[in-house]
Amino acid sequence: MVTEMDQNINIDDVDTKMEKKSLIHCTDVNVFYDDKQALFNVDLNINEKEVTSLIGPSGCGKSTFIRCLNRMNDVIETCSFNGSIIINGQDIYDPEIDVVELRAKIGMVFQKPNPFPKSVFDNVAYGPKLHGRFLNKSDMNNKVEDSLIKAGLWDEIKDRLNEPGTALSGGQQQRLCIARAIAVDPEIILMDEPCSALDPIATARIEELIDELKVNYTIVIVTHSMQQAARVSQRTAFFHLGNLIEVGDTGKIFRSPDNEQTEAYVTGRYG
């Protein structure tokens, strides 16, 4: 059994790795749907300003896990949580914490693009308006423009801001959802299989975008595509049957994982 320190020595970019400080600390996370346990004692640290991908076969708990990070599982009646998730030194499952405020700091992008049935502008302005920011009209315009630029969508749709968001193409809709998330200035962006409903070209655009975004945001992405995990992420966590099997640098996970199950999965022999 090799320790975490030993693993790091084998990796090419040791220096950049060392600089990263971890932002999210998950300890002993257990999640149940009614009596059925979906996650078992997951311990996982997620580093600041890089992309962490969660991979694993369907039903392995990776989506459940990502939804714990902004407490979206609270929405599901039957779901119960125990353990601790600490973000920026604050336990997000502390009963004192304001979930609404928490979610404003953590953006989320879903599997299927889900723009609101409103105009493109209103979609992006939705979050800032909710939180009472940018009451001045020109400030709001700037914020919307800025968010759309960051999401790489501005040039394509700057003349179509009044069209319904639902009229855009699938890939544009997904980038609109990213712009919408960025507009509330989150620290962390969670992406739950953001490309599973998109064609390869739109997928490539989103992946480029993720790469640009990691400069400013901490990104956690759930993906079914191992190539995607390899392309976009710096660290990869492999889940199986509700257990976190292995976590480490993406290069290492795909080239020389420690665990047999991980190896079987990433080489496509299994799962």
Added chain:
Amino acid sequence: MPNYHGLYSLLWSQLVPLLLLLIFIVIDASVKELFIFERLPESIILIGQDEVNYSVNVIKDNIRNLDVLISLDILSIESANGLYNQYFLYRTLFLSIISLLSGALGFFAISRLNMRFDARRNVEKILRFIFFIFSTVAVLTTFGIVLSLIFETLRFFSQVGFTEFMFGTHWSPQTAIREDQVGSSGSFGAIPIFTGTLLITFIAMIVAAPLGLYSAIYLSQYAKPSVRNYFKPMLEILAGIPTVVYGFFAALSVGPFIRSSGETLGLTVSTESALAAGLVMGIMIIPYVSSLSDDVMSAVPESLRDGSLALGATKSETIKKVIFPAALPGIVGAMLLAISRAIGETMIVVMAAGLAANLTANPLSAVTTVTVQIVTLLVGDQEFDSPKTLAAFALGLVLFFITLILNVIAMITVRRYRERYD
């Protein structure tokens, strides 16, 4: 496909004869009249149209019994015999043709059958025709009802002026039983009864719209499944209570309660008031609003709700800004459905709102509605060509147009919002 071959022959042998039988039943009365007119003695025709109608009807009813026909003493024995024989012959002939045709078509169908005959596809064609006929019946019935309304209404307007009816403010549909009776000329200004309908509908919607909508929001967004499973059916029971029960609830409990509380406040309230009827009607139509609104709000995709919550919206913000707008077409539809239900409602108003055609916007006074007036116009022994009874058709037609317009508005609204929100 032996079963298709069988079905094919069955359809051929039964369908056309069935249609002919239907035609036979429909034209039977006219044929009888034709035969009778030929033989009607001069003396009766001279007495007048009423006597002719009466005789024809009596003969028609007894045409199949020769003895009675003779004993009626309207026709001579000779012509009674002739009529009886002629009708009997016609009937026998027609029915035998039908039976023969049935057999012949059956044989025709069977003769077409062989191993390579595609009965399956032919049965499909025949069935398509049958379904077409059925849908045509539904459409034609609608046309029939509207046309009969229109014709009776035209008769009404030949006796009462159109402007008097549409814009008159006095409603008092009395017609004389005797020619010389006092107050024999009624007045047919429909404005008071339409305002009555509007007033009561308005009160009902003030009750039903918020109660229905808010309970729909609670049920679809906040309630736990266990609560929802009990609440929703219980709410829907409201729609299953017979309106007459609501009627005496309104007349015996709500009406007197409103009057006594009005008196406490120093207001004059009649026991039969628009408010009592409107309130109770509002309760009755709550499920029309809530049930449909609940369905459409539950149908708003989960992903939209999650998207809003993930941006840090609270539940009520999400409902107000995302779910409600997305469900609006359905909610508008639900409201309009409830309104047309309220406009067409009769029993509660008959019992609780009174019969007085007051032109007023005061919810504490007695008013009357279109439906109530139609009931009172037609109840009891009435002549069917006096303006009084014909007025019922005119009211019915206007009511029909109002609901039609409401439906059209509903459709347009729904379509416009669908463009915006899809």
